[in-house]
Amino acid sequence: MIAMITEIKPRQAAKPWLLISWSLLVFGFLYLPILVLVAISFNDSPILSLPFRGVTLDWYLQAWQDKTLQRALWNSLSVAASATLLATALGLLAAFACCRYRFWGKNSLRIALNLPILLPGIVTGIAMLAYFSDLNWDLSLQTVVLGHVVFGLPVAFGTIYSRLRQFPDSLAEAAADLGAAPIQVFADVIWPYIRSAVISAALLAFTLSFDEVVVTIFLTGRDNTLPMEIWGRLRTRITPEIAAVATLVLLASGVIVLASQWIANRGEAEG
Amino acid sequence: MMDSPDSLVYLDGVSKLYATPQGLLPAVRQVTLDVRAGEFYSLLGSSGSGKTTTLRLIGGFEIPDSGRVMLGGEDVTQLPPHRRNLHTVFQNYALFPHLNVAQNIAYPLKIAQLPSAEIKLRVEAALEMFRITGLGERRPAQLSGGQQQRVALARALIGRPKVLLLDEPLSALDAKIREEVRQELRELQRQTNLTFIYVTHDQEEALALSDRVAVMQQGRVEQVGSPREIYDCPASLFVAQFIGKANFLTGRVLQTDPLTVMVQNLPIRASAMGYQPQLDETVTLMIRPEQLQIAESQPDAAPTAVQAATQAAAQLSVNQLSGRVIGDTYVGQLLQVQIETALGRLTATVLGKASLSSEVNLTWLVSACTVIPPALATMPSP
Numbered sequence: 001m002i003a004m005i006t007e008i009k010p011r012q013a014a015k016p017w018l019l020i021s022w023s024l025l026v027f028g029f030l031y032l033p034i035l036v037l038v039a040i041s042f043n044d045s046p047i048l049s050l051p052f053r054g055v056t057l058d059w060y061l062q063a064w065q066d067k068t069l070q071r072a073l074w075n076s077l078s079v080a081a082s083a084t085l086l087a088t089a090l091g092l093l094a095a096f097a098c099c100r101y102r103f104w105g106k107n108s109l110r111i112a113l114n115l116p117i118l119l120p121g122i123v124t125g126i127a128m129l130a131y132f133s134d135l136n137w138d139l140s141l142q143t144v145v146l147g148h149v150v151f152g153l154p155v156a157f158g159t160i161y162s163r164l165r166q167f168p169d170s171l172a173e174a175a176a177d178l179g180a181a182p183i184q185v186f187a188d189v190i191w192p193y194i195r196s197a198v199i200s201a202a203l204l205a206f207t208l209s210f211d212e213v214v215v216t217i218f219l220t221g222r223d224n225t226l227p228m229e230i231w232g233r234l235r236t237r238i239t240p241e242i243a244a245v246a247t248l249v250l251l252a253s254g255v256i257v258l259a260s261q262w263i264a265n266r267g268e269a270e271g
Numbered sequence: 272m273m274d275s276p277d278s279l280v281y282l283d284g285v286s287k288l289y290a291t292p293q294g295l296l297p298a299v300r301q302v303t304l305d306v307r308a309g310e311f312y313s314l315l316g317s318s319g320s321g322k323t324t325t326l327r328l329i330g331g332f333e334i335p336d337s338g339r340v341m342l343g344g345e346d347v348t349q350l351p352p353h354r355r356n357l358h359t360v361f362q363n364y365a366l367f368p369h370l371n372v373a374q375n376i377a378y379p380l381k382i383a384q385l386p387s388a389e390i391k392l393r394v395e396a397a398l399e400m401f402r403i404t405g406l407g408e409r410r411p412a413q414l415s416g417g418q419q420q421r422v423a424l425a426r427a428l429i430g431r432p433k434v435l436l437l438d439e440p441l442s443a444l445d446a447k448i449r450e451e452v453r454q455e456l457r458e459l460q461r462q463t464n465l466t467f468i469y470v471t472h473d474q475e476e477a478l479a480l481s482d483r484v485a486v487m488q489q490g491r492v493e494q495v496g497s498p499r500e501i502y503d504c505p506a507s508l509f510v511a512q513f514i515g516k517a518n519f520l521t522g523r524v525l526q527t528d529p530l531t532v533m534v535q536n537l538p539i540r541a542s543a544m545g546y547q548p549q550l551d552e553t554v555t556l557m558i559r560p561e562q563l564q565i566a567e568s569q570p571d572a573a574p575t576a577v578q579a580a581t582q583a584a585a586q587l588s589v590n591q592l593s594g595r596v597i598g599d600t601y602v603g604q605l606l607q608v609q610i611e612t613a614l615g616r617l618t619a620t621v622l623g624k625a626s627l628s629s630e631v632n633l634t635w636l637v638s639a640c641t642v643i644p645p646a647l648a649t650m651p652s653p
Binding site for chain 2: 171175180182184189193
């Protein structure tokens with residue numbers, strides 16, 4: 001018996017270099033193109049490619065002063081903000097209904113709410129385009145907002161729903177028992193419990209909306225969002241200015257996603 | 272039914288159905304209860320007996336399907352919990368995790384919009400009263416079970432409700448501190464003179480704490496009475512079995528005055544205190560183990576004239592039976608003895624010793640031999 005046990009080697013003894021190099025390969029495949037893009041944005045060369053010729057911040061300066069890009073950034077921010085607000089508010093209400101009430105067709109509603117996240121953007125885009133033209137609505141940034149709500153809502157709903165489901169009913173009952181009216185129960189007990197999930201849901205919805213292209217292509221009017229503008233420029237005049245903008249977008253998205261994860265984790269730890 | 276004048280909480284034929292995969296099932300059926308002001312009232316029953324649902328109906332967390340809930344003479348059947356002047360100590364305490372101890376206790380006062388100076392004073396007094404001074408800044412997660420329980424009690428009492436509802440408040444505590452907290456609860460109730468409605472599945476707890484106990488089973492109230500009434504004169508076989516240990520003998524009534532029951536081929540005299548049976552009726556008799564006296568029989572010693580006379584006199588109020596000791600269990604201080612008799616196996620609780628296989632004489636007072644009322648065969652279902 002003892003001999004047999006000593007023959008079993010601990011996992012650490014497996015060849016670590018194999019694991020490390022394989023991991024590097026996978027991560028390299030995933031992230032190297034992004035690193036190249038970041039490098040190009042600092043490259044002192046007017047074409048969108050390597051080799052590296054020296055460090056400059058010119059492309060960032062140009063991007064900052066570009067009126068079209070400024071306009072597009074503003075459009076993107078306002079679309080993302082509106083879509084986030086709508087999606088989060090609707091998601092919160094839907095999650096609340098599904099968690100705290102019993103009603104006919106609840107499971108179907110839950111599935112229907114999650115479905116849009118599985119739909120390819122191109123399907124959502126075409127469907128909504130057809131729908132809006134049937135309604136004789138002019139395409140504009142407002143229609144883009146509605147398109148973004150379609151995939152923002154499931155994200156918000158899912159995040160808030162899974163948190164709200166963990167909420168112990170006895171806490172709401174205790175608050176009511178001690179004299180709190182339903183609205184106070186929500187403000188004093190339920191909201192503190194789900195706040196972090198709501199914020200994290202909003203940040204996710206914002207990020208998704210901010211760099212969305214496919215649905216936006218179908219639903220936008222004359223105004224361009226930032227990803228659309230970048231896409232448009234790539235086809236005509238390719239400059240490192242684009243790389244600079246992309247790097248900034250990457251940075252902002254990264255910060256937001258990390259922040260949303262951090263807030264969600266902190267909320268779970270507290271609850 | 273009439274609302275008795277000094278009743279504070281009154282349930283009038285209350286029923287509650289629950290939706291289950293098997294269809295609608297009654298959780299509480301036609302329950303009528305009447306809790307007086309200042310009373311320590313327990314709802315006792317096993318799980319599924321409807322005791323917690325009954326408490327939730329009083330608290331307003333459930334609305335009955337039929338019947339009325341009265342609180343202080345006012346019909347509160349449709350009132351939501353926050354409009355009822357009673358507070359609850361929940362089984363898991365339900366302390367707000369994001370608030371510290373002082374904020375938890377202050378919550379009902381904050382809701383009532385009391386001036387913050389008064390809130391501060393009253394919270395401090397409560398912390399002191401429940402011996403948790405110094406824990407005010409802590410979060411509930413940082414407290415022991417016993418401390419959490421005190422915070423829950425303080426929070427429920429600080430708003431000075433008319434009635435305190437307690438849902439198995441001791442079940443989450445270690446056995447050792449449970450007894451300690453039990454004493455404190457009883458003292459607290461006496462000091463404050465508040466009405467406590469206490470849900471428990473622990474019959475010992477209910478007997479030790481309560482002024483009155485309602486024993487529940489399958490959504491119905493089987494019996495309401497003082498702990499002594501319930502123990503000595505159970506209203507049904509279920510109550511007799513649920514509360515404490517008991518020996519049961521079944522037989523037919525041979526004679527009604529004095530009440531004599533033929534158990535197998537032995538006439539046993541019984542007390543008709545709780546229930547007056549008819550001639551020839553089949554009844555169940557209950558004898559508590561501590562009411563059985565045992566003595567080693569001495570077959571060779573012939574009774575003297577005086578002894579015989581005493582025995583004859585005693586026989587009017589005492590039953591006798593012989594048996595053999597077949598087992599014993601030491602339960603600290605007392606000994607539980609199993610005795611094989613002509614009427615089956617009986618259990619006696621005695622101080623002292625009993626040697627295995629010894630022949631013994633069993634005696635018990637006629638007054639300690641209670642007739643259990645038969646189950647009511649036809650109860651109207653709600």
